[in-house]
Structures are given as C-alpha cells and as structure tokens.
Amino acid sequence: MPKVTIDDSLSISLPETLLTELSLGRGAQLDAEIDDKGRIILSKVTPTMARSLPNLSESIRSRNLSTGMQFIKGVGPKMAEAFERLGIRTVEEALYLIPLRYEDRRELRPVARLRPGRTEVFEAVVVSATTSSTRGGRSQYEVIVGDETGTVSLKWFNFNTLWMKKAWHPGRRGIFTGEVNQFGHRREIHHPEVEWIAADDDIEAVMARDPATYGRIVPVYHLSEGLHQKAMRHIMKQVVDSFAGDVESHINEEILTRHHLIPLSEALREAHFPSPEADILQINSGSTAAHHSLVFDEFFYLELGLALKRRGFTLEEGIAFEVNHKYTKPLLKLLPFTLTHAQRRVLSELKEDMMAPFPMHRLIQGDVGSGKTLVALMAALVAVENGYQVAIMAPTEILAEQHFLNIHGWCDALGVKTVLLTSSQKGKERAVLLEQVGDGTAQIVIGTHAVIQEKVEFHRLGLGIIDEQHRFGVLQRGILKRKGENPDILVMTATPIPRTLAMTVFGDLSLSVIDELPPGRTPVETKVYAESRRKQVYGLIRDEVNSGRQAYIICPLVEESEKSELKAAAQVAEELQTGVFPEFRVGLLHGRLRPEEKEAVMASFKANEIHILVATTVIEVGIDVPNATVMVVEHAERFGLSQLHQLRGRVGRGSHQSHCLLIASERLSDDGVKRLRVMEGTTDGFRIAEADLEIRGPGDFLGTRQAGLPEFRVASILRDGRILEEARREAFTLIERDPELKLPEHSRLKGEMVKRWGGRLELAGVA
C-alpha cells in the first residue's frame, strides 16, 4: 500500500503511484468522506457536486471533536463517569470546561520569600513530622520543611496516620505547592501538593516531566467526585494539545478582525494553559483576548438565533390596526393629568407596531409607578377601536383585580365592556363570563392564567397584554398567542431587568422603556433599622396615621412555624392591634385568604377604614393606594433588593412625603447590611437591579429558573455585558443583510447556529 500523508493544514497528498492506480491526473477533483469504520472514501466529483458535498477537513475535525473522553489516556471507566457528572462526554465538551481560576506557578521561590495569600511553589527538605492536636482538640499532622533560607509548616486535618508516616520522613526532598497562610509570625500551608524528588534525580528533570504543573500558570478546574486537580490538569493538557486545533470559528473573517478576536483553537489553548508571558491578573479577571474571543463566539450564536426569531415574527401575517381615536382621544380627555414624554414616546412605538401588518412582540420596561398600565390601556383601546378583543394577564389574583378596578372605571365611562376572569369563579358566574368572551361582548378580558385555560375561547382576540412577564414562562406567551390569529403581544415588566439580562431572556422582543416618572412625586425616604430600634419605627407609623396617612407592614411568612423565628403576619397583626396601636384599625392580607376576603380587605384599605395593613408579599406588585405613605418591611434581609424596590413602589404614589423602613436582624453580617444600604442610597430601579443581579446571580434574580434562559459555557452576563452588546449588534446586522442565512458564505455559520441552539430554535425555513 502506498503511504498517504497528512500535512499541518490537514490536506492529504496522494503519492504518484496511487494517482495512477486510480487513473487520476494531477489536480483532479476528488471528494473524500470518512465512513463509520474510519476509512477514507474517495470519489471523483464534478465542480457542482463538489460544492454541495461536505469537505474532508471539516468532517475530520468534527469527528475528532466527538471523540469520547474514555479514549483519552488515563481516563478509565470511573473517571469517564466523573466527567459525565460534569456534563462532559466528548473532548469538545471538555475543551469548553474553562478553568475556574489560575495559579501562577511560574517561579520557584525560596522558603523565606513565600508570600502569604498566594499559591506558591518551592523546593524543600522535610525537617520533622509529628501528629498533634489543634487547640480545638482535632488531631492534625504537622510537617516542617525548609531550605537554606528558612522553614515553613505544612498541616493536614484529614489524614491517614500510617500513610503519612510512610511518606513524610525527615531528609526527603520534594517540590511543594499550596496556598500560604500567615498566623502571627508563622506561615502555614494546609494540605499542600507534593512531588517527591528521588535522591538520584534533579529538580529540573522532575519539573520537566510534568509540564502541566510546573513552570507555568496552572489552571484550576471545577471538579466532580472522583476527579482531582492534578489528574484533571494532565487530562486537560492532553485534550487541549490533541484537539484544540480541531475547533474552528465559523464567524465571518470581517467580524473577527473588527473585534480583534483570535482563532478559537488558540483561544482555547490560552484559556486552559496560558502562555508564559501572560498577565495573571488579567487571566483571572477573564479579560484576556482568549476569553473575549470565546465569549464573543458564544454570545454571537445566541444573538443570531434571537435575531432570526425576531425576524421570523415579521414574516408572519398579523393584524394591521388602524388608529381611529374613537376611544383613545376621549380617554385622554378623561384623565386628570397629561401623559409624560416617556409614555407618549412608548405609546407611539406601540402604535407603529400595531399598525404594521405583522404581529407585535414588544416589552415595556418601566419602574414602579411609571405609568405602564395606562400606556397598556391605550394600546388595548386601539385594538378595541378596530373591533378586536384584548386579554390582559396578571400573575396574581390580587393584581388582576387591581387592574380590573383601575381599568374598568375608565372603560365604563367610554362604553367599553371589561370583564374579570380568575380561576376562583365557578359555575354559573363562570359560564356567563366565558360566553361573553366567546361571543365578543367582553371587549377587554382581565385575569390571571385563567385567561389562557383551554376552555376560554375568544371571539376575536387582537392583542394580548402580559403584566410582570418574568413570572410567566415564555410558554404562556405562546399559548396566549394561539388564542387568536397571531394577535399582537405586549409584555410589561416593573422589575427593571438589567439590559444584559433582558437581552438574553427577552432578546426576541422589541424593547420600550418608560424612563420617567409622572411629575409631582417626592422620592421615598428609605432607612434601615436594626430590630432594637423598632420603637422608632412604630413612632413614625403613629405620626403618619395621626395625620391621616396609612401604612403597610410586610412580613415574610403567613403562619409562625416552630423552627422559624420569622414574624408571622397573623401574629404581628394581632400584636399590633392589641398591644401597640389599639387606637387604629389594623388589617391583615395574605395569600391564603379567599378572593372575596382579599377584595374586602383591599377595599377597606383603599377607603382608609383600615389604617395599617399587615401583609405578606402578595402586595408586591401593582397595588395602588396613594394615601399610603409608610412601608415597613420586617426581616428585610430575607428579600431580594428588586423585591424590596417593588414593595417600596407601593408608597410614594401621592403628593405626601413617603417612608420606607427596612427592619433588619441584629445578627446581620456586614455584607448583608451593605446590601440593604443600597436601598437607602438610590431609588433608581435599574441600579438596584444591577446590584441585585450581582449579588444573587441571574437564575435567582428571575425567581424561578426561566424556561429558555440559555446556559453559557464560558460567558458570564455579569462580567461580559459589553461583549454581549457587540455580539448582538453584529448578529442583528448580519441577519438584516441575509435574513434567512441563505448566502453561501453563511452556510457553515447557519449549521453551527442550529447545532448550538439544539431543538430550541423553532424557525420557519432555518432549522
């Protein structure tokens, strides 16, 4: 058999003899594929066929990358399982397990110059080894090692004495690695790594044998049971050395150059085993060219999919509403105020979408009290003017009721029929409502998720409005959509979602921001109180109620559980009524009350028959009682900042100065206090949301884990917001130019995008 060679660029040179044998001249068009037995199959092809067939180097690369981890030297079945626990089956998946952090092991240091707080590498000889007890009575194994400059103590708290005695005998020489701690004048290293140097060996040789561990910046990986850093490093070194070269970027050259991105293969090598001249601080903060390139790549495909989704909406046929002002103009006349600039701007964005012949998918973001509901009502009236029905969906019954109360007042005056639909309505009442929805008598239907239940059929749904979207999944958006014939969809959120997060969660929606509050509001004064200063809090409540105002007191739980020290709302209400404020009326509102009871409580509070309302977080969103000026939050440390901001938004709605008092546990850590103090410093919902996101991370921030929120392999939406914006801009521009990714130069890009999105990309004509 003549020998076939593959050069660096993965092209194959066929020897003359083979060419003759195949009766091929030089430069003949050949196509090659690898079959499932690993054989290369060659065939003669015409130029047109050649373009549509996969190319050899690409199939080799992709085959290489799908190599299972068990084929890596040193990975047995046990370890392959450990990798699986990390979600890693193939070498490609391993390549994207980017280190958590890095240790600088470039130089060996003399023992005297070991720096506290750092992971250091040094050569030393064992001086003594003993078992002793810590002051707490735990047993510890202590070894003193040293060189000509000094000594340092090594300690273990979990150890096998026999095993330790065998290894650690005086005179033995080794290379030690570990984080240096300083206790007074003593320096200690706990559970160090060691590489022994045999008597006839020298240190250079030992270090050279393990280039993954010594003389370099060393990666530290996320592990699972059955994996250790050292083994992990060796395996990753092999994977990177053998397979990183097979990873190729499919993003256009032009974009790569514009953003100074390095090839993915090089970026992966650098990210795992940084080159010797790298800056350790830069690497550890994820701000190197390598990280940038990997993150950009990841975001780019995400945004490409979102851009296509968004573009898909504009390809669907939708309702082209006409703005004839039949109801909108009269409503503006009825209002005791004029719209803010921001409201007007957002309203014109909405109208433009609604008039277009494809369905609207728009998100309105606005801080609490910015007047979103009114803008939504205007949009609803445009739909009604055109003979269509509108569905308004809220996450809780109380909020739906609140919307209903607010909206149906205006609508009655205009002669527009609104109904409230919740899951607590039963029997005859429900049947009548469903009939009104079905025959179109009900023009605006307000409710909870009851609105999208199977039995509910609309006569002619033209607009779906979803309030507080992040509590619903993306799924509900889809169901609501199918209740009509491609109705317009408007999503409202009062939680100011940081831009970067919004771009990933709501990336396929157009965004409108109401960034202005109606005039005449005085910012709420916020203060954190320690438990011990509760009297002052009560004093303030008393003053306010005496001058005619009202107060909310929010408690985290409904009933006191034995284990919990949390104040229970019911108990708090009872105590306040009898012990603290016998002269006022104290009310109670919590999630376990029946809807009629809740309604009755809210109505009395609105009428100022209840002066102090003790509540659980059911009132978090949407409740609007302008006369309430005090918001007290018990156990404020238990709440997310964004949630506190929502609660605070319940006051400061009228012209009187309002107060938000956050009562915090005495035992709160400094960090916890610092977190709450963010609330004192700003009333800007976006800044609070950013701080919250930073503290809690995106999964937590959104409450439940959002269906469809992508998991990133390398990127962090906190750290890499700027790169996300760059990637988004490029992706959206590209889709504008080539809306279905049909250009031949985008075929590989499209393939890669479909692969990365898996089944999540339901796109007509793309997947």
Ligand code: ADP
């Ligand atoms: P959001 O839903 O954004 O929290 P709302 O729509 O509930 O805000 O509005 C809060 C309060 O402000 C309501 O009482 C509403 O009637 C009032 N409001 C809305 N727009 C204006 C405006 N332009 N000027 C004055 N008050 C307004």
Ligand code: MG
């Ligand atoms: Mg609202």
